[in-house]
Every structure is written in C-alpha cells, then in structure tokens.
Amino acid sequence: xxxxxxxxxxxxxxxxxxxxxxxxxxxxxxxxxxxxxxxxxxxxxxxxxxxxxxxxxxxxxxxxxxxxxxxxxxxxxxxxxxxxxxxxxxxxxxxxxxxxxxxxxxxxxxxxxxxxxxxxxxxxxxxxxxxxxxxxxxxxxxxxxxxxxxxxxxxxxxxxxxxxxxxxxxxxxxxxxxxxxxxxxxxxxxxxxxxxxxxxxxxxxxxxxxxxxxxxxxxxxxxxxxxxxxxxxxxxxxxxxxxxxxxxxxxxxxxxxxxxxxxxxxxxxxxxxxxxxxxxxxxxxxxxxxxxxxxxxxxxxxxxxx
Amino acid sequence: xxxxxxxxxxxxxxxxxxxxxxxxxxxxxxxxxxxxxxxxxxxxxxxxxxxxxxxxxxxxxxxxxxxxxxxxxxxxxxxxxxxxxxxxxxxxxxxxxxxxxxxxxxxxxxxxxxxxxxxxxxxxxxxxxxxxxxxxxxxxxxxxxxxxxxxxxxxxxxxxxxxxxxxxxxxxxxxxxxxxxxxxxxxxxxxxxxxxxxxxxxxxxxxxxxxxxxxxxxxxxxxxxxxxxxxxxxxxxxxxxxxxxxxxxxxxxxxxxxxxxxxxxxxxxxxxx
Numbered sequence: 001x002x003x004x005x006x007x008x009x010x011x012x013x014x015x016x017x018x019x020x021x022x023x024x025x026x027x028x029x030x031x032x033x034x035x036x037x038x039x040x041x042x043x044x045x046x047x048x049x050x051x052x053x054x055x056x057x058x059x060x061x062x063x064x065x066x067x068x069x070x071x072x073x074x075x076x077x078x079x080x081x082x083x084x085x086x087x088x089x090x091x092x093x094x095x096x097x098x099x100x101x102x103x104x105x106x107x108x109x110x111x112x113x114x115x116x117x118x119x120x121x122x123x124x125x126x127x128x129x130x131x132x133x134x135x136x137x138x139x140x141x142x143x144x145x146x147x148x149x150x151x152x153x154x155x156x157x158x159x160x161x162x163x164x165x166x167x168x169x170x171x172x173x174x175x176x177x178x179x180x181x182x183x184x185x186x187x188x189x190x191x192x193x194x195x196x197x198x199x200x201x202x203x204x205x206x207x208x209x210x211x212x213x214x215x216x217x218x219x220x221x222x223x224x225x226x227x228x229x230x231x232x233x234x235x236x237x238x239x240x241x242x243x244x245x246x247x248x249x250x251x252x253x254x255x256x257x258x259x260x261x262x263x264x265x266x267x268x269x270x271x272x273x274x275x276x277x278x279x280x281x282x283x284x285x286x287x288x289x290x291x292x293x294x295x296x297x298x299x300x301x302x303x304x305x306x
Numbered sequence: 307x308x309x310x311x312x313x314x315x316x317x318x319x320x321x322x323x324x325x326x327x328x329x330x331x332x333x334x335x336x337x338x339x340x341x342x343x344x345x346x347x348x349x350x351x352x353x354x355x356x357x358x359x360x361x362x363x364x365x366x367x368x369x370x371x372x373x374x375x376x377x378x379x380x381x382x383x384x385x386x387x388x389x390x391x392x393x394x395x396x397x398x399x400x401x402x403x404x405x406x407x408x409x410x411x412x413x414x415x416x417x418x419x420x421x422x423x424x425x426x427x428x429x430x431x432x433x434x435x436x437x438x439x440x441x442x443x444x445x446x447x448x449x450x451x452x453x454x455x456x457x458x459x460x461x462x463x464x465x466x467x468x469x470x471x472x473x474x475x476x477x478x479x480x481x482x483x484x485x486x487x488x489x490x491x492x493x494x495x496x497x498x499x500x501x502x503x504x505x506x507x508x509x510x511x512x513x514x515x516x517x518x519x520x521x522x523x524x525x526x527x528x529x530x531x532x533x534x535x536x537x538x539x540x541x542x543x544x545x546x547x548x549x550x551x552x553x554x555x556x557x558x559x560x561x562x563x564x565x566x567x568x569x570x571x572x573x574x575x576x577x578x579x
Contacts, residue, residue: 021482022403029396032452033415036430041421043429057432108320113313116320122565123324126331129561129568131511133529134550137536138334141543147348149333181327189572242422245513249533263424263514271518276428283425294420 048280057274070281080282082257083265086172090261091240094176098240099233101184106191107221121192125185132182136249139178140165143250165251168258175246175259183239187232194228195221226304234297238290262286334554338362338547345543361548371552373524374531381443381516381527382509385450390502392452397460398490402472412461415454423449424514431518445519446527450509456501459574463497464490500571503564507557528553 048070056062074080105124109117127135142150143164151161164174198220206216244263247253253260253268262282270279333352337345338361340354365371400412430449431440439445467490475485491498516527526534532549539545561568 018403018482019405022399022405022408025395025399025403025482025486029392029452029457032392032448033418033454036433036449036451037418037421037426040426040429040433043433044425047429105323108316108323111316113309113316114320115317120320120324122562123327125561125565126558127327129507129511129557130331131529131532131550131553131557133513133532134334134553135330137532137546137550138330140536141337141345141546142330142333144346147346147350149350152348152350181330185327186572189569193573238422242424244424245533249536266424267514267518270428271431276432280425280428283422283428287422287425290422291420 044280044283047277048284050277052275052277052280054274057276066277070278071285073278074281074285079257079260080265083260083262084285086258086260087241087243087262089172090176090179090243091237093173094179095233095236095240097176098180098183098236099187099229101180102187102232103191103225103229105184106188106195107217109188110192110195121189124188127182128185130182132245133249135182136178136246139174139181140250143174166255168256171251171255171259175243175250178250179240179246183236187236190232191225191228194225198224227301230297230300230304234293237293241286241290241293331554334547334550337544338551340544342542342544345547346541361542361545362552364545365549365552369535369549370523370526370531371528371549374526374528375552377443377520377525378510378527378529381446382506384443384447385509386502386506388447388451389453389456389505390498393456393501394460394491394494394498395486396452396457398464398486400457400461401464402467402469402490415457418454427515427518434519440519441521441525443525446516449515450505450512453505456505459501459571460494460497462574463494467493496567496570497574499564500567500574503560503568504571507560507568510557 049065049067050056050063051066051069052063108114109120109124114120142148145151145161145163145166148164150164155161162170165171202220202224203216206220211219242263243261244267247259247261247264248267251259253264263286266279266282266286269275269282336353339357339359340351341356341358341360344351344354400408426449434440434445434448439448471489471493472485475489480488511529512527513529513533517530517533520526520530523531523534532546532553535549536546
C-alpha cells in the first residue's frame with residue numbers, strides 16, 4: 001500500500017516535470033510567434049479600423065477609430081480595383097500556366113526514355129533558388145525593347161520588336177512569363193515525387209490490356225496525381241496572390257498601373273505614404289481572398305480523398 | 307510513332323527547356339564581364355570581347371556591395387542559427403510530450419500558415435519602431451526567429467524516432483534537456499541541416515521585410531541594395547549584371563553543394579497529404 005502511494009506520487013511528479021520541460025522547450029518559439037506574428041495580426045485588424053497616418057506615426061494621440069471607413073475607401077478607389085484585377089490576372093493566368101509547365105516537365109523527366117535526368121532536374125531548379133530581385137533585373141534587360149535579347153531573337157524570325165514592359169497590355173504577360181520561368185522547377189519536383197508514388201504495376205496492367213500512352217495518362221496518371229495537383233495548385237495560387245517584387249523592380253506598377261498588385265498597393269500606401277490604417281485594410285482584403293481559396297482547397301482535398 | 311522517334315523528341319525537348327532555363331543565367335555572367343556599354347549594342351553580343359572585372363571592383367569599392375553582402379550574411383546567419391534552435395526545441399516538444407491542449411495548439415499554429423506575412427508587416431514595423439529596432443539587424447532578424455513551417459518539419463521527423471530511445475535515456479537518469487541535446491539533436495541532424503539550408507537561403511533571398519525595416523543605405527541587405535542600385539544605375543547594364551551575380555552566387559553554390567538535403571525539405575513539406 002505504501003509502495004503503491006509512493007509509486008503514484010512519483011508518476012505524478014515525473015508527469016508534471018515533463019510537462020514543465022515541454023513548456024520550457026516550447027516557450028521561446030511560441031513567444032516569438034505570439035509576440036511577432038499573432039499579436040501583429042490582431043493589431044493589423046484593429047489598425048484597419050483607424051485613420052493611422054503620417055501624423056499618427058509621430059504622435060499616437062492622433063489615432064482615431066473610423067469604423068469601416070478604410071474599407072469603404074478601398075471599394076471606392078479605382079486603383080484598388082485595378083490592382084485587384086491585375087493580381088487576379090497574374091494568379092489565374094500565371095498560376096495554371098506555371099502548374100502546366102511543371103507537370104509537363106515532370107512527366108518528361110519521369111519518362112524512362114529521358115537521359116541526364118538528374119542534370120536536367122538540377123538545371124530546371126536553378127531559377128527557383130536564385131534571388132527574385134536579381135532574376136527580375138536580368139529579365140528587365142532581356143525585355144529591353146531596343147537591345148534586349150528577346151526582341152533580337154524575335155527579329156531573327158521576322159517578328160517586329162515588342163515593347164514588353166512598356167505596353168500596358170503586354171507588361172503583365174511579360175511578368176507572367178518570367179514568373180513561370182522562375183518557379184516551374186519547384187512544383188516540378190513535387191510532381192515528380194507524386195509520379196514516383198504511382199505503382200508501376202498499374203501501368204504494366206494497362207500496357208498488357210493494350211492501352212495507349214494517352215489512355216494510360218488519362219486513366220491512371222491524372223487520377224492518381226489528383227491530390228498532388230490540388231496541393232500544387234493551391235500553394236501556387238496562394239504564393240502568386242502575394243505578387244510584389246516583380247512589379248516593384250521591373251515596372252514600379254506601370255505602365256498606366258497595369259502591373260500594380262494588391263501587395264504593391266499596400267506597400268506604397270503603408271510605407272511610402274504612411275497611410276497605415278488604409279494599408280492594413282488592404283492587407284486584410286488580401287487575407288480574406290487567400291483564406292477563401294484555402295477553404296476551397298480544403299474542401300477539394302477532402303473530396304479527392306473520399 | 308515509334309519508340310526511337312519519341313525518345314529523340316523527348317530528349318530534344320528536355321535540352322531546349324534546359325537551354326531556356328540556363329540562358330538568362332549564363333547571359334548574366336557573360337554580360338557582367340563586358341566593358342561598359344558593350345552589352346547594350348545591337349545585335350546583343352553573347353560573349354565579352356575582353357573580359358573585365360571592373361564592375362565587380364566598382365561594386366565592392368564604390369557602391370557598398372561588400373557591406374550589403376556582409377549585412378545579408380549576418381542577418382541570414384543569425385536567423386538560421388536562432389530559428390533552427392527554437393524550432394527544433396518546439397518541434398521536439400510537440401512530437402514527444404503529452405500535455406493538455408497540445409494538439410489544439412499545434413493545429414492552431416498550422417492554421418497560422420494561412421495568414422500572409424504581409425498582414426503582420428504594418429503593426430510589426432510600428433512595434434519595432436517603439437522598441438527602437440527599426441534600421442537594425444535585430445529588427446531584420448526578429449520575425450524570422452521561429453517559424454511554423456520549421457516546427458512542423460522537425461515535429462514530423464521527431465515523431466518517427468522511437469520512444470524507447472528516449473525512455474532508455476530517462477532510465478539512465480538523463481534530464482529532459484540532456485535527452486534533447488544528446489538523443490534528439492544528433493538523430494535530427496539531417497532534418498536540421500535541411501531546415502537550416504532552407505532558412506538561410508530563404509532569408510538571403512527575402513526582399514520585402516528588409517526593404518521595410520532597413521532605412522539607412524549602410525544597413526541594406528544585398529536584395530534591397532541591388533533593387534536600389536537598379537533605380538540609380540538602370541543604364542549600367544553590365545554593372546547591374548555583376549551585382550546580380552554577387553547576389554545569386556552564394557545561394558546557388560549552397561544549392562549545388564547540398565541539393566539532396568534541400569530537395570528533402572520540399573518533399574517533407576510538400577507531399578504531406
């Protein structure tokens with residue numbers, strides 16, 4: 001009896017000391033995330049209902065709550081709608097294009113007929129790890145209307161020079177081409193992993209049944225790759241909604257605001273003009289959009305699994 | 307279509323994509339070695355007539371590039387060291403301790419991945435401004451000191467470590483911290499290295515936060531310095547290419563050296579159905 005009690009107290013002691021240990025291990029990371037991530041998110045929400053501006057920056061006494069005024073101002077600003085349209089353009093055209101190129105290259109690299117696979121895989125991945133700023137600068141010169149290499153190559157096949165970054169109708173497609181070039185390697189790797197997870201005997205059985213390459217692709221590869229595809233599409237879309245550095249470096253949002261993105265607008269309002277209340281409201285609109293797409297992803301993923 | 311034909315077409319396709327991927331990078335290196343104005347002639351030259359390092363010299367001697375490089379190195383290095391330590395401790399705790407509310411807390415953290423970092427930037431700036439950290443290394447390092455993704459990555463890895471190893475160390479009388487240090491950390495070496503690599507390269511390439519927090523030119527990171535240089539020296543194509551080379555080379559070298567480790571991070575973080 002006595003022994004049992006002793007054992008019992010000992011168990012409680014070790015459990016509580018382990019819980020203490022767990023909290024000691026957790027607390028530094030949780031403190032950083034709590035103070036420098038969670039708190040700012042809540043503060044941003046509050047900020048979006050104030051008129052925090054350059055005067056408030058000097059003296060916080062100037063801050064006033066203004067209710068939904070920032071959000072109303074957003075809806076009434078044509079430039080916001082323009083930025084929203086541009087961002088959606090980038091996401092809905094650039095996103096699927098990126099994923100398609102990633103899938104295409106993954107299929108090619110996964111083929112038994114392909115040579116130098118690992119070399120190509122490395123090369124295709126180089127733009128992913130390269131600094132976006134440097135890449136944007138390189139492409140700005142490649143796109144130069146007078147002496148850029150792209151126009152030179154086009155002139156060789158008889159196409160007149162294109163004002164890539166100077167024409168409001170072409171600037172965004174130009175940024176999309178660059179983004180596809182920079183990013184396709186990342187999703188390609190994820191697709192390759194997904195392809196390698198498909199059991200070989202599925203293809204062998206189909207082959208024995210006399211299924212063509214296209215039939216195998218349609219009936220085996222596409223369905224088996226669905227979970228990977230849903231995942232890849234969503235991370236790409238979420239990432240592309242945060243478009244910022246490309247227009248910042250290449251076009252400054254121009255020409256005629258044709259490449260101004262939501263985040264660029266937020267940056268300019270918040271950190272150039274110090275309209276931080278207004279900028280916080282813009283940030284929350286972005287958040288709401290991303291949240292919406294994430295919920296869609298979760299629903300899709302659930303339906304794929306069942 | 308017969309097999310031979312398919313094979314030839316496929317490999318030509320791969321080669322073309324490879325060239326398209328490499329060409330801009332190679333051209334960057336080539337143009338960085340041309341003398342001023344040479345790359346801007348028509349038709350665009352592919353190779354320098356007489357390779358010169360003058361732009362690299364100008365960047366490091368006159369244009370502060372060495373300083374930017376150092377700033378980037380210090381910030382990325384500090385973020386990597388601190389966050390790898392904090393994330394590994396938290397990941398270990400989430401994987402191997404049972405305490406009340408653990409799973410709820412972990413799920414809440416994962417939900418935080420949905421919030422784009424841009425949402426935090428405005429209040430974070432104001433917060434760091436009142437703390438006096440605007441325009442300092444500390445300000446640039448702070449938001450990266452722990453990461454949800456890092457904690458997740460470590461947790462996944464530690465969960466696969468058998469409990470019996472930890473129990474054995476406890477019977478030997480090891481304290482919990484000792485277990486972390488002598489059992490968990492050595493076993494986690496591969497994933498820690500992967501995470502460190504990810505963090506270093508990610509922080510090195512980060513643009514928006516250092517752009518916001520560093521207000522003095524002498525505190526710019528390479529990315530911010532390069533972007534601001536672009537504003538002043540748009541016409542110095544060769545100079546800008548040399549700056550791009552300096553900015554890209556360190557991470558490219560890290561990637562080529564440790565590719566296997568880097569790819570593992572994508573696999574663990576990416577294919578997590």
